[in-house]
Amino acid sequence: MASISLHCVVIGCILLHLAGASPLSDAYPPLWKDCPGQLSDYKVENGKYIINFWHYLERQGAYKILLNETAKYFEKLAPENEQNILWGLPVDHGWQYHTGRLADPTQRTDCGLKSGDHLCISVDSWWADVNFYLSAMPFLAAVDSGIIGIPSDNVTFLPPYKDQMSFCYNVSSCHSSFPEAMKKWNEFYQHLKSDSNSFDDLLKYLWAAHASSLEVVHKNFHNRLKYYSKQEAHFERNWALFVDYLAPPLFPSTLIRTHNFLKGLPTRVLLSGDRVPFISDFTAFQKSVLLALNLLHKVHVYTGTLSFIVWENLMKFKVARKLFLEILEFILHVFD
Incomplete structure (x- = not known):
């Protein structure tokens, strides 16, 4: 019980400011209005839409299309698509851009630098590579599931200038390279299209897909950490661990809640x-x-990971999740 209480305190501390209200316009990711909002905004070659996932506006545009196409499934919950649980992905990506974490950490190029090509996303960025798996797979699985309304083979991504084998570029290559993650995202969209699923059910499938994507990432891009200060690399590892702990309680990754949560994260890359x-x-x-x-x-x-196993098993009970979230709300009001 002491271990459980400690986790409640730790995670509760991290989520202190989630309850504060923010205008929707303030919560949108940086440059959201400039991002493509439909596939026709992208280039077309040989009948295929071409998306450059190494350009901030084009990657965020894929998220924007995803939010637009899934809005109808959440319209009954709140106006302006605010309760869409996919908001957590582009809002987090916007924080990465705003804080300079998509820039080239080797400093060999001006990719991502405010003084250089600030919309460029560096393939050497640990944050950018992790986010690729949480943007490409959700988007391509949505295409594959019929959410976007185009044939599965009608969209492809441009590769980065190096490490091309670490990524996938269309529905078939993602299925071939990362079958389990694509399966989980497809399951989420199939349940999204079903009216019989509750909000909690959708969160369960979303977080299962999210975790499946991250399982691939952790082992593929560990070598990127050498490009950062010890402090930033430590934060990256801690952040990835925290997201693992955030999944079992089924954190509702809606627009305002995610926006307020990110106020607690560093506003720049940590230095030595x-x-x-x-x-x-x-x-x-x-x-x-x-x-x-x-x-x-x-x-x-x-x-030795026992704390996570205990936490994960405890959060399988709806009453435990409900109690945990109520404790968080209480803490938020106390410290607001």
Whole structure:
């Protein structure tokens, strides 16, 4: 029980500001209005839509199309598609862009730099590579599931300039290279199209697909961490671990909730001189989040993953998830 209580405190600390209300216009990802909103906004070659997933606007545009095409399934929950649980993906990607985490960490090019090609997404960026699996697969699975309304072979992605074998570029290649992840995303969309599924059911399938994508990523791009400071690499590992813990409670990744959650994350790449919590340009909330992530990592390592197994099994019970979220709401109101 002590371990469970500790996890509630740690994750509760991280989610302190989720309940605050924000205007929808403030919650949209950076440059959202400039992103393509329909497939006809992309180039067409040999009857196929060509998307450059190494350009911020074009990758976000794929998310925008996905949000537009799935809006009808969430319209009964809230106006302006705010309760669409796919919002977590583009909002997180927008934070990556805004904080410079899509830029070339080797500093050999100006890709992603504010003073250079700021819309470029670097294949050397750990964040960009992780996000590829959480953007390409959801989008292509939506195409494959009939959500987008085009034949499965009518869209393809441009490859990066290197490490082409680490990625997939169309429905068939993603199915061939990452069958389990594509299967999970397809299952999510099939249940999305069914009126019989509850909001919690959809979250369950979404998080199962999300976790399946991340399982592929963790082993493929570990070598990217060498390009970052020790502090940023540590944050990357801690963040990936935290997302693992966030899945079992079925965190509702809606627009406002995700936007408010990201207020607690670092607003720039961590440098070698940064020492938590003594980072003058971070808010108290952001420093608290970093401390909580460090604590979560230590507990996870100390228990040999037993803490996660206990947490995962506990969160299988609806009453436990409900209680956990109610505790979070209480903490949010206390510390707001």
